[in-house]
Amino acid sequence: MSSPRHKTTPTRAPRGTLSPEAIVHAAIELIDRDGLDAVTIRRLADQLGVRPMSLYTHFRDKDAILLAVTAELLSRFQWPDPDLDDIAWLRQVMHAYFELFITHPAILQINTPSDGVGEVEARMSEQIYARLARLRVDHRTAIGLLATLIRFVLGCATLYPVRRAWDEDPQHWERVRQQWARLPAEVYPAMHATTVDFPTFTQRDVFEFGLDAILASLPRSP
Amino acid sequence: MSSPRHKTTPTRAPRGTLSPEAIVHAAIELIDRDGLDAVTIRRLADQLGVRPMSLYTHFRDKDAILLAVTAELLSRFQWPDPDLDDIAWLRQVMHAYFELFITHPAILQINTPSDGVGEVEARMSEQIYARLARLRVDHRTAIGLLATLIRFVLGCATLYPVRRAWDEDPQHWERVRQQWARLPAEVYPAMHATTVDFPTFTQRDVFEFGLDAILASLPRSP
DNA sequence: ACCTGAACACCGTTCAAGT
DNA sequence: ACCTGAACACCGTTCAAGT
8 A cells, every 4th residue: 555566657678778889879760760850868768668858878968979980981981992993993992982971961950079080081091192192193292182082972972862853753864854945945055055956964974974073183093 | 086197107119119120020030139049029029128928919930920021031032133244143143142141030030831942943044044054054954052051051141040150260270270280190181181181170260171163164254 | 910928748967865 | 886866057939929
């Protein structure tokens, strides 16, 4: 009578339920399903079967969680086959970098302090500079080229989520062509002219085109 | 006795105090001073000497305000002198685009639905395609080139706020050089090698380098 | 038409407690 | 050491009211 055992006890979670890894894992799941804004201390706790405050035993604050998330995602970077010839290997690195960003667009939205993206960059540097040196590229060009490539990939990744719908709609470019063709040729001569043999680009096509353009200065591999 | 006139009346704001323009203006001020996160309906209202709910008379919700902010900022895009030769003009457009983004980095964080950045792109297109046509660039190359340039500029702008501190610290690159030089030459031969004539890049130098690289395929202007 | 108070359903986080 | 309840200072926004 004094202690009604079979209350609707909200069952305290057992001691081992939580860990930094489990939290990061749950956060990534939430991000990939519903986007970065869906990551909330309270919703994270729900997903883990725990009360909100429990998370603070494992991370100082929410920022620390998101930082661990980016670290985990960046660690999934896929190094290409080292046997590829130098230019193919270089392109492959950029491809892997691009793929990483478009499968987890949230990385771009998480504010990493001071160097952030630089993590992957740093690990890339040695190998990339070695390849470029082998291609007889001078130091200044090597550094400039890598910086340019990184920025291009970053831009592609930033635009990808917005442009993605265009790739998936087979009629998109035909509609654009018709729209441009309807423009008065006197005012928009250049755009009008392109509609005769209208070229279409997927996001990946653009990526390929840009890579070609930036790497064009390099000596062709045999 | 019945109506104590001189209460500490919280003085209702007069009817003309608010307007979409005033709200957008105040929001931009807040953004430029304290960043995008500082933009809050309540703080915006404070800044305008008005109560929070008043803003909803002029905008449907907060997103609508931020959309108006990006529209306003993008409208400040500075078209370069049309008398410049084609390649110089093209570079100048990209410079203006870059400057716009680095003076108001918040534009990059505001989620513009579907086309967003495309606003400026669209207005650029006709003029840029006209110039490229005059340079005898085929349609496909023109579209690919513009897409590449935009992504590169976007990447530069994204990285700029993070890398800005490097530009402003005169000792930064010397410290990096020493750090690289201290690496064991057997494990990091390439990075070690660069330290003998260590090249330094400001963010603007990188921008210039990348522009050169991407536009290298174009025929040199006379 | 424009400005507003009260209230609601959310946040991240502090602090003091439980086990 | 780890999990938690209550509470605080914030959010955006709805709804019904004032002028």
